[in-house]
Amino acid sequence: MDNPFVFSGIVTGKKFCNRAGEQDDLINYINASQNVLLFSNRRTGKTSLLHQVFSRLGKDIGRMYVDLYGTVTEQDFILSVMKNIGQLESRIDRLIKITREIFTSANISLSVDPVTGLPSLSPVFTAKSKNLMLDNVMALLDTYSKKKKTVVVLDEFQEIENYSKGDFEKKLRSIIQHHNNISYIFAGSKQHILDRMFHSTGRAFYRLAESYPLPEIDEISYLKWIRGNFGSKNTIPDSTILDIITICEKHPMYIQQFCYHLWEKKPGSGDVINEILSLIISRNENEFMSLWDNLTSNQRKALKLIAANRGVDLYSAGSLSSVGFTSPSQVTKSIEALMTKEIISKNGKYVIQDVMFKQWLLRL
Ligand SMILES: Nc1ncnc2c1ncn2[C@@H]1O[C@H](COP(=O)(O)OP(=O)(O)OP(=O)(O)O)[C@@H](O)[C@H]1O
Numbered sequence: 001m002d003n004p005f006v007f008s009g010i011v012t013g014k015k016f017c018n019r020a021g022e023q024d025d026l027i028n029y030i031n032a033s034q035n036v037l038l039f040s041n042r043r044t045g046k047t048s049l050l051h052q053v054f055s056r057l058g059k060d061i062g063r064m065y066v067d068l069y070g071t072v073t074e075q076d077f078i079l080s081v082m083k084n085i086g087q088l089e090s091r092i093d094r095l096i097k098i099t100r101e102i103f104t105s106a107n108i109s110l111s112v113d114p115v116t117g118l119p120s121l122s123p124v125f126t127a128k129s130k131n132l133m134l135d136n137v138m139a140l141l142d143t144y145s146k147k148k149k150t151v152v153v154l155d156e157f158q159e160i161e162n163y164s165k166g167d168f169e170k171k172l173r174s175i176i177q178h179h180n181n182i183s184y185i186f187a188g189s190k191q192h193i194l195d196r197m198f199h200s201t202g203r204a205f206y207r208l209a210e211s212y213p214l215p216e217i218d219e220i221s222y223l224k225w226i227r228g229n230f231g232s233k234n235t236i237p238d239s240t241i242l243d244i245i246t247i248c249e250k251h252p253m254y255i256q257q258f259c260y261h262l263w264e265k266k267p268g269s270g271d272v273i274n275e276i277l278s279l280i281i282s283r284n285e286n287e288f289m290s291l292w293d294n295l296t297s298n299q300r301k302a303l304k305l306i307a308a309n310r311g312v313d314l315y316s317a318g319s320l321s322s323v324g325f326t327s328p329s330q331v332t333k334s335i336e337a338l339m340t341k342e343i344i345s346k347n348g349k350y351v352i353q354d355v356m357f358k359q360w361l362l363r364l
């Protein structure tokens with residue numbers, strides 16, 4: 001049997017652990033055409049959850065997933081949406097019909113994506129059409145949604161902040177707030193940017209979506225799912241599985257990676273847990289070192305303190321002196337910088353987002 005654990009790319013079905021409650025919540029939002037802001041730390045399963053939810057939706061709901069990662073301009077945004085339009089309507093004749101209602105033939109061309117076999121639209125940007133293009137492509141979604149309730153996922157949504165100093169945000173908001181039959185799901189991991197966009201009163205997306213921080217997967221669900229995956233090969237005691245869940249701090253990607261290596265190990269060989277932990281850390285070492293090299297010395301001290309003190313009690317005299325800080329303001333400034341770099345986040349206490357980076361730090 002092939003190794004059932006997958007630690008890269010999107011996972012769904014049997015490779016996807018639980019999240020039954022989150023799937024139901026998102027389906028309810030979609031049925032009610034509500035907008036949602038789905039966020040969590042890197043590689044904790046947002047995109048996989050969204051694909052899992054899509055796989056459960058009935059035929060009566062139109063769905064479109066757009067990955068905005070790497071887009072830097074409004075034109076890129078338009079291109080990304082248009083490229084994916086075939087997810088909504090795979091019949092070319094129908095797509096031509098609604099496209100014709102909105103676009104003039106001069107500024108749009110239709111082709112079939114050679115990889116997916118789905119139709120795809122490409123805009124021809126002319127000076128005249130440029131300003132209308134966003135209105136048009138979004139009107140296409142609106143027209144489609146009048147026939148069929150629709151969900152549009154805009155993944156890595158924080159990218160839009162860089163397009164054009166707030167102007168794009170305003171334009172997009174003024175359009176989508178009228179789309180009553182579409183549930184927009186905005187997803188991303190850059191929490192400080194998303195927070196600013198959706199929770200600052202002066203910003204266009206202020207309260208346009210309900211916040212949905214992706215919760216952790218609980219221990220029991222992981223345990224059952226890992227057991228199920230090992231199946232008859234299972235000679236691994238529950239205590240070992242629970243240790244893995246704890247070391248990985250319930251992080252799904254690292255749990256998959258840990259279990260992947262556990263599957264490959266011969267039963268009963270040595271101190272498996274520590275061997276696998278060292279292996280994963282060593283595979284990531286170059287990346288961790290370059291991250292470390294790019295930090296200032298105070299930021300490094302703050303990170304070490306957070307790792308050693310589990311994110312609490314950072315300002316006591318003992319804590320400050322343990323890593324060589326001379327004043328609390330140095331901690332505050334370093335923490336701010338680490339938050340902006342998305343290396344740490346705050347969730348009641350400070351946490352180092354990358355669990356294995358933290359394990360590497362603890363070994364320094
Ligand atoms: N529910 C789950 N069950 C098991 N593994 C999961 C689950 N969700 C995510 N994973 C694991 O985590 C990895 C990352 O998942 P995914 O790409 O969906 O996360 P993400 O939050 O969208 O990441 P990013 O922040 O990089 O966009 C997957 O390749 C898989 O190994």
Ligand SMILES: [Mg+2]
Nearest residue numbers: 046047048155
């Ligand atoms: Mg993702």
